[in-house]
Amino acid sequence: MTTSEKYRAPFALGGPAGIDAAICSRLLSVALARGGDYADLFFEYRAGGALVFDEGILKTASRGVSMGLGVRVQRGDATGYAYVEDLEWDAMKRAAETASQIASSGGGQVEVKLRELGAASRYELPTLSIDTPGLAKRELLERASRAAHAHDPAIIKAEASFAEEIREILLATSDGRIHRDRQPLFRFGVRALAERAGRRQEGSSGGGGRMTLGYFDDKGPEWHAREAAREAVIMLDAREAPAGQLEVVLAPGDSGILLHEAVGHGLEADFNRKGTSNYSGKVGQQVASPLCTVVDDATLLQSRGTINVDDEGNEPARSVLIENGILKGYMHDRLSAKHFKLEPTGNGRRESFACHPMPRMTNTILLAGKDDPEDIVKSVKYGVFAKKFGGGQVDISNGDFVFSLTESYLIENGRITAPLKGVNLIGNGPETLRDVVMLGHDVGVSDGIWTCGKDGQSVPVGVGCPTVKISKITVGGTQIG
Secondary structure, three states, X not given: OOHHHHOOOOOOOOOOOOOOHHHXXXXXXXXXXXXXXXXXXXXXXXXXXXXXXXXXXXXXXXXXXXXXXXXXXXXXOEEEEEEEOOXXXXXXXXXXXXXXXXOOOOOOOOOOOOEEOOOOOOOOOOOOHHHOOHHHHHHHHHHHHHHHHHHOOXXXXXXEEEEEEEEEEEEEEOOOEEEEEEEEEEEEEEXXXXXXXXXXXXXXXXXXXXXXXXXXXXXXXXXXXXXXXHHHHHHOOOEEOEOEEEEEEEOOOOOHXXXXXXXXXXXXHHHHHOOOOOOOOOOOXXXXXXXXXXXXEOOOOOOOOOOOOOOOOOOOOEEEEEEOOEEOOOEOOHHHHHHHOOOOOOOEEOOOOOOOOEEOOOEEEEXXXXXXXXXXXXXXXXXXXXXXXXXXXXXXXXXXXXXXXXXXXXXXXXXXXXXXXXXXXXXXXXXXXXXXXXXXXXXXXXXXXXXXXXXXXXXXXEEEEOOEEEEEEEEEXXXXX
16 A cells, blocks of 8 residues: 555545445435535545654654535534544434535435536645655754754754645535545655853744645755855844834735735625625725736636645636726625525635634735835835734724734835844724835745634635835834934
């Protein structure tokens, strides 16, 4: 048995607990027997592991497997959901009966005819990271640790980590569809701690996605280690942040996390169906600078947020959310699409079989403009260059946000100068998009590090943006420049 075969789902065709159209049809009939309008089945198998290398040794190594079935029944706007970790018929039947109790009109026996549908191929790989022996991945971590320490004598600690999984899903819907997908994913990361004259600062770097370990051919563990160490050492000399309303320039790529949090969540259709988003009822209105076009794009090859099919069995595409500043639409799952009398956009996602799907982002990107990134920086007399973001908080109802920066610099007379510490950006998502005055032609997409949380569920996502100049954001710091 090859490693790839070892990590095939037991419910795959030919597997020890193979699930075919006939079994799915019987389960869906049970789920609809009490009069539900719609039902679906979500089978999931997940195998994964993690390694952490610290203080010259492999500190932790773990492996885990989970498997189960989630059954959803909808009647009107109401949803019944049940899940089970046992794929024996009686257990699956009980889950279907439990979910069906959302309806009680006694609809009787319903025959569901199913056909298997193909899906896109955005991450079909010749080998998986999980196929690679653990010793080879340990070597990647050890190389990163050595490179971080070698970068500068100030580095006193370096931790490298590797997390991976293979997720296999099977979806069957009462409107006649069966989809199967196999989703690989890994994330590599390095954290470096620098110390000098009693001051300590941390730096980090990481990447990955739905790809093979060939990723390291372009960005090896040493590259990430040096980047983490560079940040930690530079921040040792950081000065206190200025405070006040300043011009801010966002670096391309990971700065898209501000867009994701402060704007993207407000464009998820469940918030707008409930009327709790700042964007509710504003389709067709100007909600951003005419420079801004925002898309959610699940089609990017091998990106962290990319999917072939969403967790409701819909194939996602490239959805234009804001075009030249005009709100064009929201990200929909099946329930919100039905409410708005639209087709789902393929954004119905869930953390696992134990969770119901909801509208979620995939890869959310502010598209490129026409400005030269150097000209953007030169246009700022006094402001902040935001290179890397840390944590943040956002109020979905009005878009108000607070974000901390882990790496940022002062811009003085058109030049990036001193590193800054303690920088917080405070503002409002929609207002910030309206205040975009320059957009670079250098759009970048995050390098496979972000995980999005919503209502207790976490899913992998991608973010992206070009160099962006915002005319004013409140910067929390210690003094007025």
